[in-house]
Amino acid sequence: MNYKKLGNTDLKVSTICLGTMTWGEQNTQEEGFEQMDYALDQGVNFWDTAELYSVPPKEETYGHTEIIIGNWFKKTNKRDKVILATKVAGPMRAYLRGGGNNYGIKKMTEAVNDSLKRLQTDYIDLYQLHWPERNTNMFGRLGYEHKDNGEWNKFEDVLGNLQKFVDAGKIREIGLSNETPWGVTKFLELAKEKGLPRMMSVQNPYNLLNRTYEVGLAEISIRDEIGLLAYSPLASGYLTGKYRNNQLPKNSRIERDGNFWTRYEKPNTKKAVDAYYEISKKHNLNLTQMSLKFCEIQPFMTSVIIGATTMEQLKTDIESVNINLTDEVIKEINEIQTIYPNPCP
Numbered sequence: 561m562n563y564k565k566l567g568n569t570d571l572k573v574s575t576i577c578l579g580t581m582t583w584g585e586q587n588t589q590e591e592g593f594e595q596m597d598y599a600l601d602q603g604v605n606f607w608d609t610a611e612l613y614s615v616p617p618k619e620e621t622y623g624h625t626e627i628i629i630g631n632w633f634k635k636t637n638k639r640d641k642v643i644l645a646t647k648v649a650g651p652m653r654a655y656l657r658g659g660g661n662n663y664g665i666k667k668m669t670e671a672v673n674d675s676l677k678r679l680q681t682d683y684i685d686l687y688q689l690h691w692p693e694r695n696t697n698m699f700g701r702l703g704y705e706h707k708d709n710g711e712w713n714k715f716e717d718v719l720g721n722l723q724k725f726v727d728a729g730k731i732r733e734i735g736l737s738n739e740t741p742w743g744v745t746k747f748l749e750l751a752k753e754k755g756l757p758r759m760m761s762v763q764n765p766y767n768l769l770n771r772t773y774e775v776g777l778a779e780i781s782i783r784d785e786i787g788l789l790a791y792s793p794l795a796s797g798y799l800t801g802k803y804r805n806n807q808l809p810k811n812s813r814i815e816r817d818g819n820f821w822t823r824y825e826k827p828n829t830k831k832a833v834d835a836y837y838e839i840s841k842k843h844n845l846n847l848t849q850m851s852l853k854f855c856e857i858q859p860f861m862t863s864v865i866i867g868a869t870t871m872e873q874l875k876t877d878i879e880s881v882n883i884n885l886t887d888e889v890i891k892e893i894n895e896i897q898t899i900y901p902n903p904c905p
Contacts, residue, residue, distance in 0.1 A: 561603030562881050564862050566643070567760025568785040569733055571685065573606035573643050575856050576878055577789060579867035580607060584624030585614035586816065586869045592628045593635070595874055600641060602878050608763070608789065608865050610647035610690055611675050616820040619655040623678050630680035645686035646675050647737060651693055661693045663713045665721045672725050687722065687731040688763055691738040698738040700765070700823050700905050715746050719756035726757055735761035735789070741776040748784055759786055761862055766790035768799055768836055768851050769824060769904040771897065778860040787862030790855050795824045795904060799851040801837050804830070828903035835896045843889050852880035854893060
């Protein structure tokens with residue numbers, strides 16, 4: 561396994577991060593336990609979850625993933641072996657603390673305490689803001705429309721809230737998710753100016769079908785030591801090749817919840833995937849592993865978040881750290897990017 565520092569901290573996290581959002585929906589607790597056992601044995605010391613999980617988010621499964629992780633901690637007594645990341649949800653439906661914004665002190669305190677209880681731990685290593693409260697583009701939305709309605713908590717107030725949890729020993733480090741270059745920069749500026757906790761990571765999408773992080777955010781990641789935790793590195797499974805030739809495998813994410821996972825249903829998705837598949841075939845590579853390794857080797861990357869529903873998938877994903885992409889492979893990948901530039905932003 562490979563490791564990198566989280567931001568400018570001394571925490572060394574595996575460059576493969578165990579994603580957990582399917583546990584409690586597509587995966588049972590027993591399967592989640594098996595994944596955690598195997599991942600840790602392979603040197604994966606970094607796990608990511610969220611209060612909102614499992615996904616697709618529903619009131620009846622809210623918090624279930626954290627519960628499964630907490631039960632594993634209790635069973636194994638291995639909390640100290642894991643660098644654990646979770647998230648507080650952004651503006652949400654009424655079933656979550658009455659709906660609306662969640663980054664005020666009262667709701668954040670409730671969120672942190674509830675996550676700690678479900679996770680059966682007294683501290684969280686990385687606590688992330690799941691998505692912005694303000695009106696901005698996220699989750700692949702294009703066409704930014706500026707609406708400064710003032711109905712979101714000021715960045716410095718949110719950082720002040722997080723400071724309280726750091727001081728209380730409930731969280732160690734903080735991070736962002738689904739954030740823009742402007743948002744990341746403002747958080748960093750205010751933290752430095754006011755002596756508040758510093759964001760150490762950005763969890764945004766990054767994969768062969770969506771390399772938009774390279775514009776703007778990549779430079780911030782490198783210069784300001786706030787690396788990317790890439791989610792959806794396999795584009796909801798499209799970059800495994802399993803949906804090629806109009807296949808729809810039983811119990812796959814798209815087959816189960818196609819109306820929710822629409823981000824990669826774009827006109828050029830299949831063409832781009834086929835092109836990347838041909839590169840992997842030409843160079844005798846597994847498409848999944850080629851896709852993950854391309855993410856891992858980016859200079860702005862801290863860790864690549866994988867999400868598997870079977871042990872076979874998990875083993876394939878983790879093994880990606882051991883493959884090598886030649887200059888020729890990278891050159892050919894970049895050539896496809898020029899033909900199908902970010903078909904799924």
